Amino acid sequence: MTDQYQALYHSFRWLVPPAFNIAQACCHRWADSSLDARRIALYIEDEAGNREVWTYARLAETANQLANGLVRMGVGRGDRVAVALGQRPETVVAHIAIHSVGAVVLPLSPLFGPDALEQRLRDSEARVAIVDDSSCANLLAAADRCPAVRQIIGIDVKDEHILPWRSLLARQLPHFRPANTRASDPAILLYTSGTTGAPKGALLPHAVLIGNLPGFVASQDWFPQPGDVFWSPADWAWTGGLMDALLPSLYFGTPIVGARGRFTPERAFEILERYRVTNTFLFPTALKMMMKAVPEPRAQYRLALRSIMSAGESVGEAVFNWCRDALGITPNEMFGQTEMNYLIGNSGQKWPARAGSMGRAYPGHQVAVLDELGQPVKTGEVGEIALNRHDIHGHPDPILFLGYWRNEPATQAKFSGDWCRTGDLASIDADGYFWYAGRADDVFKTSGYRVGPGEIENCLIDHPAVANAAVVPKPDAERGNVVKAYVVLTPDYAQRDPAELTELLQAHVRTRLAPYQYPKDIEYLDALPMTATGKVQRRVLRLREQGRAGLPAGLPPLTTSTPT
Template identity: 60%
Template sequence: MKQLDKRKNSNEIDHYAKLYHDFRWQVPDHFNIAEACCHRWAGQQGLIAILSEDSEGNQRSLSYTELYQQASQLSNLLRQEGVQRGDVVACILPQRPETAITIMACLQIGAIVMPLSFLFGPDALEFRLKHSQAIGIVLDSSGIKAFEEIRMQCPDLKTVISIDCPGNQDLPPNIDWHTHLPAMPKRCDIVRTRASDPAILIYTSGTTGAPKGALIPHSAIIGNLTGFVASQNWFPQENDVFWSPADWAWTGGLMDALLPTLYFGKPIVGYQGRFSADTAYYLLEKYQVTNTFLFPTALKMMMKADAAPREKYKLALRAIMSAGEAVGDAVFNWCEQALEVTPNEMFGQTEMNYIVGNSHQLWPARPGSMGRPYPGHRVAVIDDEGKETATGVTGEVAMHRYDLYGHPDPVFFLGYWKNDEATRNKFTGDWCRTGDLALRDADGYLWYQGRADDMFKAAGYRIGPSEIENCLVKHAAVANVAVVPKPDKERGNIVKAYVVLSKGYDASDALISELQNHVRGKLAPYEYPKEIEFIDALPMTTTGKIQRRILRLREEERARQTN
C-alpha cells in the first residue's frame, strides 16, 4: 500500500482488472449483522465503538463491550414485551449511541429493525408505521412530537420505548429506557439467522406513488464491503476513525457509515446537530477523523467556507467517499488541492447499495465519474429492452442478480414490503433497474446523466442537469444549484437554474447575465440557463439529494397558471 500511495496520482496505477476478476463472494449460510458488528468485538476491553457529541458540546463514548451489554438488555426487554422473530421494530433516533444499541438489539433476536428519520412529519411517520405493521418503537425527544400526533392511528404498535422524553397523559404508558433497561440481564443469546433472512426495512421515496419499503437481508452488509473498503482507501487501517453527517436512519448513514465501521471494530463519531462547514471542520479536527462520507452538497459548503482548510485545521483525513450527486471537477479538484485527499465517488441505492465507485489508490479516479463496478457486482448500462448499450450511449444503470461467475450477489434487497408488483417491475429479467441514467466509456467508467425523470428535452436536445450544475458551481457566486426544465410553448422546455448564492453576493440582473455567460462559454449553446431564479435553499432529501422533482413541479404549476 505504501508504494501505491506514493504514486496515487499516476494514471499508471490501475489494478482494477485483477481485483475485479479475482474476487469471489464468500457468504456463510448463517450470518447475523449483530454478531459481526457487535458480539465478536465485545471481549476487547476498552475498544471504542461510538464517540458521541451534541450541538451543546455534551460528549459520550460507548465501548463495544457496553454496546453488547446494553443491546442485550434491550433485547431482553423487547422479548419481555412480546417482540418475536420477524416482527418489525421502528427506531426514530439521531446519531447517538442508543441508535446502534437499538439496531443490534433487534437484529440479534431476529426482529426486523426499521430506522426512521427524526425529520419525518406526522404523515410520513404514520404511513410507514401502519404499512410496516410495526409492533414496537424506540424514540427520543427528536421524534416525539410527530409521533404523538399519530400514535392512536397505529393500532399494531404495542410497545413504545422512550429516551429522555417527557410523559404525556394522552398516550398509553411509555416504557422509559433509563428506568427499565438497567434491570435487564446484560447477556442475550443471538438468534441463528440465515444470511438471506430479513434484517432491515428502509422506505424509499420514489418519484411517483407511496414510499416503498425495501427489505434488506443480513447478507447485504457483506455485499457492501467491497465498495466500502475500496472507496475508503482500504479501510480499516491503524487508528482509523469514521464520521459522516449522513443520518443513520438512511442507507447512506446506516449501510455506508455506521454498520461497516462497526463491522471492522473501529470507532465512529456520532453528532447530534445541524450540519455546517464549521461543524464539519471542528469534528474532523477534534476526533482526528481519517475516513468520511460527505455528500457533494456538504463538500460544496466546505469549499465555499474555507479555500485552504489545512492551513487552519490539523486534519488526519485520508479518505473521502461521496455519493448522491455527481461531485464535478470543481469540488474534485478542491478536495485534491485543499484537503489533499482524492475523493472516491460512489453509486448505489437502498435496494442494492455500494455497487459502483472509485478507489483512487488502486485505479484512477476520474473527476465526475461514478467509477467502475466494485468487485463482486455485475453492473451494466441497459436500454428499455434490457440490452446493454454501446460505449458512449446513455441508458439505465442496472445490476445483475448474479456476479461474473454466476454466484448470487449478496447485496440485493429481498423485495418491497407487501408490494410484489413493484418488486417485479424493478427487474428486467435478471437485471435490476436503478432508475438512474449513465453512459459507459471505453475503460468501463460510468458517467452519471441524472435520474431518468431528471432528463428533459429543450428545443429538441436531450439535457441532463448535472453537467450544467457542475459548470455553475465553479462560479464563486454559486453555493449550490439545481437545473430543471421550464415549460415553453415554442421549445417544449427551456433550461432553468435555481441558484443559492454564496455569502457576500446579492441577486441582480447583472449577476444573472454573468452566470449565463459563464455557462455559455463552457458548454453547448443550448445548455446555458435561459432563466435563473435565486433561492434561499434548495429542496433536499434527508440524505442530501437535491429534489429537482419539487422544482420541476413548481415550474409546471406556474405554466398552468399563466396559460
Template identity: 60%
Template sequence: MKDQYHELYTTFRWWVPQRFNIAEACCHRWTTTSVDARRIALYSEDETGNREVWTFARLQEYANRLSNGLRRMGVQRGDRIAVVLPQRPEALVAYLAVFQLGAIVLPLSPLLGADALEYRLRDSEARIALVDDSSVAKLQSVLDRCPMLRQIIGIGTEDDDSLPWRTLIARQESSFEPVVTLAHDPAILAYGPGPSGSAKGALLPHCALIGHLPGFVASHNWFPQTGDVMWAPAEWSWASGLFDALLPTLYFGHAILGTRGHFSVERSFQLLERYQITNLYLPRAALTSMMKAEPTPAGNQQLALRSVAVSGGSVDDATAAWAQSRLGVTVNEVFGHAEACYVVGNSHEKWPARPGSIGRPYPGHQVAVLGNDGHPVAPGEVGEIFVNRHDIHGHPDPVMFLGYWRDDEATQARFQGDWSRTGDLAKVDEDGYLWHSGRTDDSFDASGYRISPEEIEQCLVQHAAVAQAAVVSAHDADRGALIKAYVVRAVDTPIEDAELVAELKSLAQARLAPYEQPDQIAFVNDIPMGPTGKVQRQTLMAREAAKAPPLPASPALPALLP
C-alpha cells in the same frame, strides 16, 4: 500508479456463510476477548458538546439488556421495531438488540414529516417505536392512527405514555442468547422517498452488509488500517449512513463518530481534528458547503484524513482540487440505492479516479448501462443503470434487496430478468467509467437528500387557496440545488401573495421534513400538463435551467492545486 481495476474486479469471489447476523458480526464477536472488548466502538457528541465513549463491551451489554426487554414485551422473529432516533448511542444499541432477536429494524429519520412517519409505521405494522425528544411529539400526533403500535420507549422524554429507556434497561439481565439467523433472513426495512401511500419499503437481508463491504473497503482506500476512525454526518436512519458507514466500520472492529445537531462547516472541521478522523463519508452538498466556506487551501487544523467518499451528485473539478489541497485527499465518488447500495465507485489508490465520474462497478457487482432495447448502450450514449442479481461469475450478489414490503407487483416491476433497474441514467466511457446523467423519474437531489416532488405537492394543495402545485429542482449559485414550488392559486382567493407564501411555508414546516420544505415559491397561471394529466416537470425544469448562469471557467483552479 498502476491501474489494478481489471485484476481486482475479475478475481473477486463472494463468501457468504449460511448463518449470519449483523449484531454478531458488528459487535458480539469483538467481545470474546478482553482486549477486543475494550476497543472503542463509538465516539458520541451532541449539539451542546457533551461527549461519550462506548466500547464494544458496553454496546453488547446494553444491546443484551434491550433484547431481553423487547422479548418480555413479546417481540418475536420478523416483528418490525421502529427506531426514530438521531445519531446517538441508543440508536446503535437498538439496531443490535433487534438484529439479535431476529426481528426487523425499521429505521426512521426524526426529520420525517408527520404524514410520512404515520404512513411508514402503518404500512410496516411496527409494534414498538424508540424515540427521544426529537421525535416523540410527532409520534404522539399520529399514534391514534397506528393501531399496531403498542409501545413507545422514550429516551430522555417527559412523555407519560412512553416507557422510560433507563427503567427498561435497568430491569434486564446483561446476558442474552441471540436468535440464529440465516444470511438471507430479513434484517432491515428501509423506506425510500415518496408521497404517503406510495413510498416503498425495501426489505434488506443480513447478508446485505457483506454485499456493501467491497465498495466500503475500496472507497476508503482499503479500510481498515491501523488507527482508522470513521465519520459520516448522514443519518443512520438512511441506508447511506447505516450501510455505507456505521455497520461496515463496526464489522471491522473500528470506531465511528456519531454526532447530533445540524451540519455546519465550522463544527465539521473541529470534529475532524478533535477525533482525528481518518475516513469521511459525505453527501456532495456537504463537501461543496465546506469548500465555499473555506475556499483557500490554508487551514489551522491538524487533520488526519486519508479518504473521503462522496455520494449524491458529481464532484466538479474545482471541488476535487480543493479537497486535494485543503483536506489532503483525493475524493472517491460512490453510487448506489437502498435496493442495491455501494455498487459503483472509485478507489483512487487502486485505479484512477476521474472527477465527475461516479466510477466503475466495484468488485462483486455486475453493473450495466442499458438502453430501451435492453442492450448495453454505446460509449457516450445515455442509458439506465442496472444491477444484476449475480456477479460476473454467476454467484448471487448478497447486496441485493429481498423485495418490496408486501408488494410483489412493485418488486417484479423493478426487475428485467435478473437485472434490477435503478432509475438513474448514465453514460459510460471507453474505459468503463460511469457518468451520472439524471433520473428516469421526477425525484432529484437537494442538500444531500433524495427529494420526492409528489409528497411536497400533496402537502401544498391541502391549503384552500392552492388549486395546483408542482415541485422541481432550482439552481442557486451559492447553495446548489434548491426546492422550488410552482403554485396556481385557487379562484377568488383574496389572500395576498406574501401572506400565502408565509402560510404555505408554515404548512410545509408542520407537515414535511426540514429537507423537503420549499426554498422558493412562485405563483403561475397554469402548470404544464400532459395529455394524461401528468405534470410536465421537464418543461418547468427547462425554465429553471434557462435561468441558471453558465458554469464559469475557474481561473483560480490552478492556485488550488498543490
C-alpha cells in the same frame, strides 16, 4: 499509480456463510473477545459539547439488556421495531438488540413529521417504537392511528404513555443468546425517500452488510488501516448513514463518531480535527458548503483525513478539484440505492479517479447500462444503470434487497429478467467508467437536444457566486422546454443586481458548455428543496414550472431571494 482494477474485479469471489447476523458481526464477536472488548466503538457528542465514549463491551451489555426487554414485550423473529433516533449511542444499541432478537429494524428519521411516520408505521405494522425527545411528539401523534404499535420506549422523555428506556433496561439481565439467523433472513426495512412517488419499504437481508463491504473498503481507500476513525453527518436512519458509515465501521471493529445537532461547515471541520477522523462520507451538498465556507481548510485546521467518499449527487469538477488541492485528497465518488447499495465508484489507491465520473463497478457486482428493451447499450451511449442478480462468476449478489415490503407488483416492475433497474441514467466509456446522465425523469429535451441537469449544475457551482444550483425544464411553446436554473447565491454576491448576475452566469455556462445548455432563465432562492438525505428535489422544481405554465402540477411558493 498502477491501475489494479481488472485484477481486483475479475479475481473477486463472494463468501457468504449460510448463518449470519449483523449484531454478531458488528458487536458481539468483538465484545466476546477479551482482547477486543475494550476497543472504542463510539465517540458521541451533542450540540452542547457533551461527549461520551462507548466500548464494544458496553455496547454489547446494553444491547443484551434491551434484547431481553424486547423479548418480554413479545417481540420475536421477523417483527418490525421502529427506531426514530439520531446519531446517539442508543441508536446503535437498538440496532444490535433488534438484530440479536431476530427482529427487523425499521429506521426512521427524527426529522419525519406525523404523516411520514404514520405512513411507514402503518405499512410496516411495527409493534414497538423507540424515540427520544426530538421524535417523541410526532411519533405519538402518528401512533394514535397505528393500531399495530403496542409499546413506545422513550429516551429522556416524560410521558405516561411511554416506557422509560432506563427503567426498562434496569430490570433486564446483561446476558442474551442472539438468534441464529440465516444470511438471507430479513434484517432491515428501509423506506425509499419518496422523491419519485410514495415511499416503498425495501426489505434487506442480513447478508446485505457483506454485499456492501467491497465498495466500502474500496471507496475508503482500503479501510481499515491502523488508527482509522470514521465520521459522517449522514443520518443513521438512511442508507447513507447506516450502510455507508455505521455498520461497516462496526463490522471492522473501528471507532465511529456520532454527532447530534445541525450540520455546519465549521462544526464539520471541528469534528474532523477533534477526533482525528481519517475516513468520512460527505454528501456533495456538504462538500460544497465546506468549500465555500473554508476555501483553505489546512490553514485553519489540523486534519488527519486520508479518504473521502461522496454519493447522492455528482461531486462535479469544482468540488473534486477543491478536495484534491485544498485537502490533499482525491474524493472517491460512489453510486448506489437503498435497494442495492455500493454498486459503482472509485478507489483512488487502486484505480485512477476521473473527475466527473461515477467510477467503475465495484468487485462482486455485474453492472450494465441498458436500453428500454433491457439490452446493453453501446459504449458511450446513455441508458439505465442496472445490476444483475449474479456476479460475473454466476454467484448470487448479496447486495440486492429481498423485495418491496408487501408490494410484489413494485418488486416485479423493478426487474427486467435478472437485471434490477435503478432509474438512473449513465453511459460507460471504453475503460469501464460510468458517467452519470441524471435520473430517468430528470433528463429532458430542449429544441431536440437531450439535456441532463448535472453537467450544467456543476458548471454553475464552479462560479464563485453560486452556492448551490438545480436545473429543470421550463415548458416553452417553441422549443418544448428551455433550460431553467434555480440558484442559491453565496453571501458575497447576495446583494448584486439580479439582471447583472444572470448575464454573468449565462455567459459562464455558454463559454464552457454547448450553446443549448446555458440556462435561458435563472431564478434565485434562499435554499433549494432537499430530501433528508441531502439530495436536491428537482421534481419539486420541475412540477412548479409545469404549474406556472398552466399544467396541472402547481405547488406552493418557494422562498425566493431577490438580490438588490
